[in-house]
Amino acid sequence: MPIVEGKDAEFEGVLQVAKLMCVAARTAPKAKGVDNIVTAIVYGDDLERLASEMEKLAEELGYKFFIRDADNVRKSQVVVLIGLRDAKPIGLNCGACGFDCKKMEELKKEGKCYMAPICAMQLLNLGIALGSAVKVAADHNVDNRMMFSVGVAARRLKMIDADIVIGIPLAAAGKNPYFDRPPLEKYLEKVKRG
Numbered sequence: 001m002p003i004v005e006g007k008d009a010e011f012e013g014v015l016q017v018a019k020l021m022c023v024a025a026r027t028a029p030k031a032k033g034v035d036n037i038v039t040a041i042v043y044g045d046d047l048e049r050l051a052s053e054m055e056k057l058a059e060e061l062g063y064k065f066f067i068r069d070a071d072n073v074r075k076s077q078v079v080v081l082i083g084l085r086d087a088k089p090i091g092l093n094c095g096a097c098g099f100d101c102k103k104m105e106e107l108k109k110e111g112k113c114y115m116a117p118i119c120a121m122q123l124l125n126l127g128i129a130l131g132s133a134v135k136v137a138a139d140h141n142v143d144n145r146m147m148f149s150v151g152v153a154a155r156r157l158k159m160i161d162a163d164i165v166i167g168i169p170l171a172a173a174g175k176n177p178y179f180d181r182p183p184l185e186k187y188l189e190k191v192k193r194g
Helices: 006-027 045-061 065-074 101-107 120-139 148-156 184-193
Strands: 037-043 078-084 164-171
Touching: 006 037, 006 078, 006 120, 006 164, 037 045, 037 120, 045 065, 045 148, 065 148, 065 164, 065 184, 078 120, 078 148, 120 164, 148 164
Parallel strands: none
Antiparallel strands: 037 078, 078 164
């Protein structure tokens, strides 16, 4: 009878949970039924590619926390990406984005990290999809954390085609690597010391 090592079983379990997270994001409720949620799963050698891009972006954008988050990606088995593709205004003219829907669409352009502006209702849809996905991870005891930094790097690397992306690193670890982290300043000092 074959034996599956714990590490292999944990990876396969985390990968299966990542797939279920994509299902949860897809089926999450959306304003006016507009479904433009997109998902992708990153693992293997692409995790290092993603972490390296995050370190480059830390320098380019001046966001030092990207360095710490890159370390978290390296400690992950899988990363789930969830974003919005072609996030047009849904036509409510609610003004939450600061414009009416027509003006917002006219102003849309590539911003520092994402396409902007983005319809507030579309962002709520993304938030609901993200919440549904991380609930699946939590229900299966998989360590996770939503990260802006991961989404920016994944989008830059074209790992997913979306206007805005949030990344969710996943790990099955004896200690959650995403929340028990040193404050950024102490982390950066530690990195400098080697």
